[in-house]
Amino acid sequence: MPEPRLTNEAPMERCGDRFCTLPDDVVQHILGFLPALDVVRTCLLGWRWRQLWRFVGSLNRFIRQVLLLRDPGAPLDECEFDLRGYSRLYGSCPDLWIRHCTMHRVQVLQVRLYAEERVKLAGWSLISQRLVRFELHGLDLEESFLDFSSCPVLEDLKITNCLLDADKILSRSLKHLEITGCELCWQFVPTQISAPSLISLQLDDHVGVTPILESMPLLEKASIKLGQNNEEYCNFCDNRGSGECTCDMCHIY
Amino acid sequence: MEVDKGKGEAEETRKVAEADRDTVTLKSSDGKLFEVSKEAAARLSTVLAGMIAGGSIDDNGTDLKQIGSEALENVVDYCNKHANSIPSAALISSSISFNTAPFKEPEEWERKFVDRLSHDALFDLVEAANFLGMERLLDVTCHKISEMMKGKSPDQIREVFNIKNDYTKEELEEIRQELAWAFYDD
Numbered sequence: 001m002p003e004p005r006l007t008n009e010a011p012m013e014r015c016g017d018r019f020c021t022l023p024d025d026v027v028q029h030i031l032g033f034l035p036a037l038d039v040v041r042t043c044l045l046g047w048r049w050r051q052l053w054r055f056v057g058s059l060n061r062f063i064r065q066v067l068l069l070r071d072p073g074a075p076l077d078e079c080e081f082d083l084r085g086y087s088r089l090y091g092s093c094p095d096l097w098i099r100h101c102t103m104h105r106v107q108v109l110q111v112r113l114y115a116e117e118r119v120k121l122a123g124w125s126l127i128s129q130r131l132v133r134f135e136l137h138g139l140d141l142e143e144s145f146l147d148f149s150s151c152p153v154l155e156d157l158k159i160t161n162c163l164l165d166a167d168k169i170l171s172r173s174l175k176h177l178e179i180t181g182c183e184l185c186w187q188f189v190p191t192q193i194s195a196p197s198l199i200s201l202q203l204d205d206h207v208g209v210t211p212i213l214e215s216m217p218l219l220e221k222a223s224i225k226l227g228q229n230n231e232e233y234c235n236f237c238d239n240r241g242s243g244e245c246t247c248d249m250c251h252i253y
Numbered sequence: 254m255e256v257d258k259g260k261g262e263a264e265e266t267r268k269v270a271e272a273d274r275d276t277v278t279l280k281s282s283d284g285k286l287f288e289v290s291k292e293a294a295a296r297l298s299t300v301l302a303g304m305i306a307g308g309s310i311d312d313n314g315t316d317l318k319q320i321g322s323e324a325l326e327n328v329v330d331y332c333n334k335h336a337n338s339i340p341s342a343a344l345i346s347s348s349i350s351f352n353t354a355p356f357k358e359p360e361e362w363e364r365k366f367v368d369r370l371s372h373d374a375l376f377d378l379v380e381a382a383n384f385l386g387m388e389r390l391l392d393v394t395c396h397k398i399s400e401m402m403k404g405k406s407p408d409q410i411r412e413v414f415n416i417k418n419d420y421t422k423e424e425l426e427e428i429r430q431e432l433a434w435a436f437y438d439d
Contacts, residue, residue, distance in 0.1 A: 018373065026383050045416050046419045
């Protein structure tokens with residue numbers, strides 16, 4: 001009796017290239033055993049490989065290698081970590097990546113994670129004399145992380161889809177602040193935003209307790225929208241007073 | 254490891270016998286039967302562990318339609334060899350989850366086990382290990398493939414694995430420029 005080859009439900013066309021029958025996560029698992037440069041270079045193999053290297057497992061080892069491969073004396077002007085499609089990040093250390101970048105004088109830093117569970121960053125504040133723009137997505141930020149007193153030139157801060165668990169967001173230099181789709185909770189006490197140089201503020205679609213804004217004398221443009229799931233969301237107030245007011249803002253503030 | 258199954262056993266007797274057996278019978282896509290230690294199967298494969306715990310193991314051969322006989326024979330062989338080797342503590346812990354546990358280098362017998370496989374058999378075994386949730390076997394086989402890629406140029410890798418270069422010259426140049434830092438010594 002002839003022995004049929006390994007059969008899947010929809011048999012793959014035999015193309016001679018055995019990688020074509022392997023799912024992406026298995027190919028990425030293979031790449032995870034390679035040195036960082038070999039991994040990156042696989043993008044030249046063919047179209048399928050073009051983006052595969054970006055999502056390789058053993059992420060810490062991989063990112064550390066890529067970062068360490070750079071000339072340590074050369075400033076890292078911009079650095080972007082976009083881990084789209086990477087849903088499991090257990091054991092990854094974005095803390096280390098961020099602090100490695102600030103040590104290398106990064107000016108623009110973007111960290112966007114899309115894991116099933118938000119990754120928690122250590123709760124101590126960042127120190128950087130150079131950081132101008134900082135974007136965070138999909139992280140759990142707590143305690144002093146949001147105290148940017150030690151980042152004297154930070155102007156742009158964009159926080160999306162994060163959990164903000166801190167009593168204060170502090171920065172004297174910040175000009176533009178965007179917080180979108182975040183959950184704010186600080187033991188049911190409103191987070192205080194202290195950013196006296198702010199020119200634009202966008203606080204959209206958040207749940208949890210609405211923050212308290214300190215004086216912002218330079219503010220030119222502001223947009224504050226509560227998320228639909230926000231307990232303080234009030235049809236009355238949101239629709240400029242038509243209907244009955246159900247919110248109890250006056251009890252909190 | 255292939256076994257002939259006797260026919261005509263009474264259903265009840267069969268069930269009792271099944272519960273007492275310390276092996277399970279697996280059936281490949283092409284209908285061949287293989288017997289493997291229940292303990293090893295449950296320890297090394299999350300899928301088989303689930304089937305054993307859930308009672309969905311068939312005495313007449315649990316159908317594994319995704320796996321051909323050659324690959325299944327290797328799977329069973331690996332399980333038996335694993336059962337006979339003295340597992341180190343680190344090896345057991347690394348089989349729990351490849352996402353968190355650090356990878357433990359293949360042991361000598363594992364290295365020999367994958368080294369003797371043909372190119373096709375190795376890839377079939379990767380697919381089987383992936384399908385059966387055998388994390389250690391997946392690690393060992395994937396590691397072997399990575400060794401075949403290590404230090405090779407894209408052209409050499411394409412040649413070894415028959416990968417078709419479907420880029421145009423311009424596209425290749427574009428990628429080289431985009432990731433110039435990775436190709437500085439080429």
